[in-house]
Amino acid sequence: RRAMSGKFRSKSEFQRIIDRFFENCRALGRPDETAKEVWRQIESFAGYSFSKAHSASYAVESFQSLYLKAHYPLEFMVAVINNFGGFYRTWVYVNEARRCGGRIELPCVNKSLEETTIYEDRIYLGFNLVANLEHNFQRQLVSERMHNGEFLSLEDFLHRVSIGIEHLVLLIRLGSFRFIGKPKMQLLWEAHMLLSKHVKNIPNRLFDIPSKKWELPSMEQSFVEAAYDEIELLGFPVTMSWFDLLQTSFRGEVMANDLTSHIGKTVRMVGLLVTIKYVSTSKRELMHFGSFLDLSGEFFETVHFPQSLKSWPFAGHGVYLILGKVVAEFGHPSIEVEKLAKLPVKGDPRR
Numbered sequence: 001r002r003a004m005s006g007k008f009r010s011k012s013e014f015q016r017i018i019d020r021f022f023e024n025c026r027a028l029g030r031p032d033e034t035a036k037e038v039w040r041q042i043e044s045f046a047g048y049s050f051s052k053a054h055s056a057s058y059a060v061e062s063f064q065s066l067y068l069k070a071h072y073p074l075e076f077m078v079a080v081i082n083n084f085g086g087f088y089r090t091w092v093y094v095n096e097a098r099r100c101g102g103r104i105e106l107p108c109v110n111k112s113l114e115e116t117t118i119y120e121d122r123i124y125l126g127f128n129l130v131a132n133l134e135h136n137f138q139r140q141l142v143s144e145r146m147h148n149g150e151f152l153s154l155e156d157f158l159h160r161v162s163i164g165i166e167h168l169v170l171l172i173r174l175g176s177f178r179f180i181g182k183p184k185m186q187l188l189w190e191a192h193m194l195l196s197k198h199v200k201n202i203p204n205r206l207f208d209i210p211s212k213k214w215e216l217p218s219m220e221q222s223f224v225e226a227a228y229d230e231i232e233l234l235g236f237p238v239t240m241s242w243f244d245l246l247q248t249s250f251r252g253e254v255m256a257n258d259l260t261s262h263i264g265k266t267v268r269m270v271g272l273l274v275t276i277k278y279v280s281t282s283k284r285e286l287m288h289f290g291s292f293l294d295l296s297g298e299f300f301e302t303v304h305f306p307q308s309l310k311s312w313p314f315a316g317h318g319v320y321l322i323l324g325k326v327v328a329e330f331g332h333p334s335i336e337v338e339k340l341a342k343l344p345v346k347g348d349p350r351r
Contacts, residue, residue, distance in 0.1 A: 109177060225349045247345060322335060
């Protein structure tokens with residue numbers, strides 16, 4: 001199919017293939033009319049080289065998915081997140097769930113399950129999204145809560161769940177004990193004291209001996225520090241957006257939904273990189289198609305021709321300042337990029 005499109009072969013090269021096909025048919029004693037008909041079918045098939053049976057089954061699945069997305073958008077997006085499939089990374093689907101009206105919640109020891117779950121419009125991220133949180137521990141935590149009710153405090157949690165300091169620190173850093181109402185830094189101090197002073201993991205005790213109460217100073221964590229914890233443990237921020245971490249307050253001259261009113265104009269946009277499609281031109285030069293999200297979470301597309309790509313290449317995941325001309329094809333706007341630069345972010349205060 002690619003050869004017939006002429007993208008990777010010259011006309012003379014492709015003509016030699018045609019001539020060889022008919023010569024081989026004659027050598028096998030096949031009539032010219034039969035060979036011509038076979039070649040006609042090959043040409044027709046090259047227009048869309050895909051099985052009809054597959055086309056029908058994909059059409060059914062597409063319409064079913066479209067119905068669910070239209071009528072049950074939050075439930076649909078939660079299912080997509082839990083499926084761990086799809087074209088995009090998890091944070092893109094989380095963004096779409098938020099755009100559809102969902103309120104994204106960090107994992108919570110009293111609400112979350114192993115997988116991401118939904119309560120009305122609140123979406124609690126699952127424990128299976130947390131880096132380095134063992135699967136057996138996730139099951140133990142959820143099972144204990146299901147059988148014996150919600151946890152009342154950090155000390156109650158430590159009485160009922162067998163946990164080491166490493167896993168406990170992960171949960172505290174992600175705000176999984178926020179129902180207690182104490183700053184995370186204070187909970188970290190309490191966790192170390194409870195695990196060091198408490199008689200650890202001794203089953204069948206006759207009496208529970210409460211640990212000594214300590215008065216700790218209030219230690220607030222900055223929003224930026226919390227966001228970096230979330231990026232480290234989940235792969236993306238939840239309590240802030242990627243845009244909130246930028247050093248600059250500039251968010252672009254136009255938003256994605258306004259591009260149709262700027263056709264033919266040169267604009268500056270700020271976008272979070274979602275994905276890049278790599279394409280070779282007929283001259284075997286590299287060009288890219290980019291997908292970005294603007295501040296409101298809406299998609300917009302970019303085109304990077306070889307000349308601009310050489311001078312202004314991508315620099316990995318992040319938020320970019322984009323300068324380019326707005327063009328439209330079949331009513332869909334995109335930006336032909338002239339310049340591109342990754343924007344600097346606020347430093348990690350944990351370092």
